[in-house]
Amino acid sequence: MGILDQFSLAGKVAIVTGASTGLGQGMCLGLADAGANVVGVDYVDMPETKAQVEALGRKFLGIKKDLIHASQADLVALVNEAVAYMGKVDILVNNAGIIKRQDALEFSEQNWDDVMNINSRTVFFLSQACANQFIKQQSGGKIVSVASMLAYQGGIRVPSYTASKSAVKGITMAMANEWAKYNINVNAIAPGYMATNNTKQLRDDETRAGQILERIPAGRWGLPSDMMGAIVFLASDASSYVNGFTLAVDGGWLAR
Numbered sequence: 001m002g003i004l005d006q007f008s009l010a011g012k013v014a015i016v017t018g019a020s021t022g023l024g025q026g027m028c029l030g031l032a033d034a035g036a037n038v039v040g041v042d043y044v045d046m047p048e049t050k051a052q053v054e055a056l057g058r059k060f061l062g063i064k065k066d067l068i069h070a071s072q073a074d075l076v077a078l079v080n081e082a083v084a085y086m087g088k089v090d091i092l093v094n095n096a097g098i099i100k101r102q103d104a105l106e107f108s109e110q111n112w113d114d115v116m117n118i119n120s121r122t123v124f125f126l127s128q129a130c131a132n133q134f135i136k137q138q139s140g141g142k143i144v145s146v147a148s149m150l151a152y153q154g155g156i157r158v159p160s161y162t163a164s165k166s167a168v169k170g171i172t173m174a175m176a177n178e179w180a181k182y183n184i185n186v187n188a189i190a191p192g193y194m195a196t197n198n199t200k201q202l203r204d205d206e207t208r209a210g211q212i213l214e215r216i217p218a219g220r221w222g223l224p225s226d227m228m229g230a231i232v233f234l235a236s237d238a239s240s241y242v243n244g245f246t247l248a249v250d251g252g253w254l255a256r
Helices: 022-033 047-055 072-086 109-137 159-182 197-204 206-215 224-235
Strands: 013-017 037-042 060-064 091-094 141-146 184-191 246-249
Touching (some): 013 022, 022 037, 022 047, 022 224, 037 047, 047 060, 060 072, 072 109, 091 109, 091 224, 109 141, 109 159, 141 159, 141 224
Parallel strands (some): 013 037, 013 091, 037 060, 091 141
């Protein structure tokens, strides 16, 4: 097998959470372009993602699910629904997440719980459900979660987001330690400052946006398309000896 063949996802099935817009949509398209059929999960319908994936000649299944309040049993059922439609699952991308901005001195219990639920709790239990499916299939598999620059930094006015993304980095290592023996690779991507819905408030603040842009060596905000190469690599056989690592896709932010 040639090296470029190792990046092929032909015949693979990927579950991607937060698939309706932004980074999730970009990763769906990258995976589909590499050959994968896609199961998109979000709390809203995903007609645009569906149309773009199908335009690449791949199958798409959309599953509407509230991942903030999903139980462990709900997430097992989600995986079972994906398998019933697609026949199997090979890749999980834990992308869905939210951010709540509030001064730490006044930060509310709901802002803490909602962010922690979707950004870390759901990540673990959906990974658990997929890992059990991979083991049942005896196929191995790939799990890629979306962390953040705030897995390395404290941030300002986002304590639950920082805690949750630090948790993603940590549980990525913990899951890799236990599941590598089943030929399951567990890794994460830490995006830098990306032009998405989550950063709209920052980008609308001219002073703060200028400070951020000045620090990014690449000189621009990241785009959903910037995630495609990283997700295809970590979802493919090309990364078969990469486990428990969080890859920064940040335009050089962490190097600054």
